[in-house]
Amino acid sequence: MFKNLFNKNNKTTLDNIEDVNREQEVQDQSKNVSLFERLKSGLNKTRKGMTEKIDAVLRSYGKVDDELFDELEEILVTADVGINTTMKIIDGLRDKVRENKVSEPDKVREMLKEEIKEIMTESINDNSLNVNTSPSVILVVGVNGVGKTTTIGKLSYKLKNDGKKVIVAAGDTFRAAAIEQLEEWSARSKTELIKHQEGADPAAIIFDGIQAAKSRKADVLICDTAGRLHNKKNLMNELNKIFRVVDKEFSEASKEVLLVLDATTGQNAINQAKEFKEVCDITGVALTKLDGTAKGGIVIAIQSELNLPIKLIGVGEKMEDLQEFNMDDFIDALFN
Ligand SMILES: Nc1nc2c(ncn2[C@@H]2O[C@H](COP(=O)(O)OP(=O)(O)O)[C@@H](O)[C@H]2O)c(=O)[nH]1
Ligand SMILES: [Mg+2]
Known part of the structure; x- marks a missing residue:
């Protein structure tokens, strides 16, 4: 009867569980250390x-x-x-x-x-990404080239590794490359991708994404969008249409509207945020390319001047270089 409780090393099952827990703890610690090191080198x-x-x-x-x-x-x-x-x-x-x-x-x-x-x-006390209630939807907005699609790729990978069922909707139909980029990421991370042809109506893709998320009981739906700001009115109309679809078809989902900003563009990023804030309720910022600038002080300005919580930061091009933003770690990485 007790045989199963012992293995070759005379360890009980409980001992083994403790070993595994300890191992996990060590792994977690080294993972945190390496994340912090990555943050440090990104800064x-x-x-x-x-x-x-x-x-x-x-x-x-x-x-x-x-x-x-x-x-x-x-x-x-x-x-x-x-x-x-x-x-x-x-x-x-x-x-x-x-x-x-x-x-x-x-x-x-x-x-x-x-x-x-x-x-x-002063005005922000929560920087966590709002994905802990299921279902949730993340709408990713921002002008061309800031890193939306890359951030979505990295984020879907990360959430998948956290054990979530993720579906991505390729809502940037303006550029075929954006769809192809997401195809590569979804093949890598084995997440489902909802896509139409180039030029299709983005709101229709988001609609399909929502139906897929519902029927497959996905935890998180992440939506890419086009970012052509040279035609601001069209872009904003398009975004509003997407928001309406989400509100109407997916009202049960908790919603995160993530504005992606490129840290290397400095005060320009602040201006973009002001323009987007006028037309949509941004709930957080993903700040990319911090590794590429000596002017990471923009992090402070975004939170203090725009009153927007930074939720994710990009400190490099690798998968692990997209991190959840933690204020204490950020300040420690900068000053220690
Ligand atoms: N160094 C660095 N490059 C990044 C980061 N995030 C995105 N990029 C690069 O920025 C470029 C534009 O990204 P993309 O996702 O296509 O931008 P989008 O037009 O907003 O979708 C790509 O070459 C990315 O590899 C980052 O955190 N660090
Ligand atoms: Mg893109």
Whole structure:
């Protein structure tokens, strides 16, 4: 009767379960470490362009004075933190320095970190992607070239690995390449793709995607869309039509409208966000190509100036380089 509880090593089933748990824990830890390392290396340029400059300034000053604050201000603005946000950060920093009677520049660093975190969390307290209730639908919007299709490919892979049933709808019918790109990703990640021909009505594809998601009991439906902003009115009409279909046909699904922004485009990204915000209820931002810019301060501006939570960040071209955004990890990766 007890035979089954023992194996060759005289270990009980419980021992084995513990071994497996421990192994899983170690795996999880190393996965987290490598994710953090990836994040860190994805932010190398910004660390050089922003953090290392801040450190050099702090090192070169013997005391905390106005000039020091001016130099810090300039570094933040240059790193695309945005003028308003930078001014808020520097004002807050001045207050903290005064209140705490700080006179050594190296203590300022810790306070600056705190101040940045405070500014970013002032109006936003949740950066998690809204996919935990099933079914859910993610509408991915943004102008051409920002990384929508790539982000969808990476995200579908990631959600699939998390054990979710994912369906992707190829709603960018303006470019055949977008459909082909998704075909490659869906073959790789073994997720189902709903597509029509180039030039087809995007809203019809989203409609089909919804029917497929319902009948196959999918957890997440991810919808690609076209991003040709040169004809803003058409684009916005098209998006509105898609939103109406989703609201009408899939009202039971929790909805995430993810705006994809390219971090390398700086203040342009901020302007795009403002335009999209006018016509759709953006629920979060996927910020791509952070690895390609020294101006990662845009992360701070997006949260603080646009009041939009960053939910995903792209720190490279590989699958694992799409990460869920975590504020503490971001600040640690930037400053440690
Ligand atoms: N380095 C880097 N490149 C990216 C990232 N995300 C997307 N890209 C690249 O950006 C280019 C445009 O992406 P695509 O998904 O086609 O953009 P779309 O037009 O918005 O669908 C492609 O070459 C992608 O490989 C990222 O996080 N880092
Ligand atoms: Mg695309």
